[in-house]
Amino acid sequence: MSENLETQETQESQEAAQQTDSSQGADGQSTADGAAQQAASEESSDAEGSAEGRQDEEAIQYEFKHPDEGAEYNPEIVSKFSELAGKHKLSQEAAQEILGEMSKQLNEIQSNAIDALRTQWQDEVRGDKEIGGDKLPETLSVAKKALSQFGDESTLKMLNESGFGDHPGVIKMFYKIGKEISEDSFVGEGQKPAEVTHPAKAMYPNLN
Numbered sequence: 164m165s166e167n168l169e170t171q172e173t174q175e176s177q178e179a180a181q182q183t184d185s186s187q188g189a190d191g192q193s194t195a196d197g198a199a200q201q202a203a204s205e206e207s208s209d210a211e212g213s214a215e216g217r218q219d220e221e222a223i224q225y226e227f228k229h230p231d232e233g234a235e236y237n238p239e240i241v242s243k244f245s246e247l248a249g250k251h252k253l254s255q256e257a258a259q260e261i262l263g264e265m266s267k268q269l270n271e272i273q274s275n276a277i278d279a280l281r282t283q284w285q286d287e288v289r290g291d292k293e294i295g296g297d298k299l300p301e302t303l304s305v306a307k308k309a310l311s312q313f314g315d316e317s318t319l320k321m322l323n324e325s326g327f328g329d330h331p332g333v334i335k336m337f338y339k340i341g342k343e344i345s346e347d348s349f350v351g352e353g354q355k356p357a358e359v360t361h362p363a364k365a366m367y368p369n370l371n
């Protein structure tokens with residue numbers, strides 16, 4: 164009887180051990196499966212994130228149109244602005260509106276600055292003892308004559324748009340050229356017409 168009890172206890176111990184090993188094996192397999200699933204999920208998320216990042220980079224390709232027909236934005240400004248707009252994921256419409264408004268404001272500031280500078284130069288010309296005051300009408304008449312004779316349309320446009328046509332130094336230069344032309348072109352009795360002096364020669368008489 165004692166031997167039967169011992170045999171039964173041994174069998175029960177072996178069964179319990181087998182059940183324990185089976186449970187541990189199942190738990191281990193479950194843990195391994197869970198780790199594998201988590202790793203696969205992380206890899207999938209990383210792949211999706213990379214794909215979305217590439218899509219965002221590829222989608223942000225801005226094309227900006229200047230509001231003034233025929234005009235273009237500075238390429239360096241466009242490049243830098245596009246970089247910042249893409250960084251903050253601005254839409255094409257938003258980026259275009261911001262750049263257009265910035266350009267408009269900058270143009271107004273520049274135009275106001277030029278107008279203020281032209282006013283300053285005009286006041287200086289009026290107060291100049293050599294060409295201003297009562298001499299101003301004659302000064303402008305002589306200077307305009309020289310400018311129209313030696314300046315082409317692009318030069319006249321540049322001087323007008325930039326405001327440099329009102330600069331005291333520019334007015335003095337063309338006034339002196341005009342005076343030189345008038346004096347050289349004057350023909351007295353018994354004299355031969357003098358050769359018209361080039362404006363550079365009038366300003367720099369020692370120039371060969």
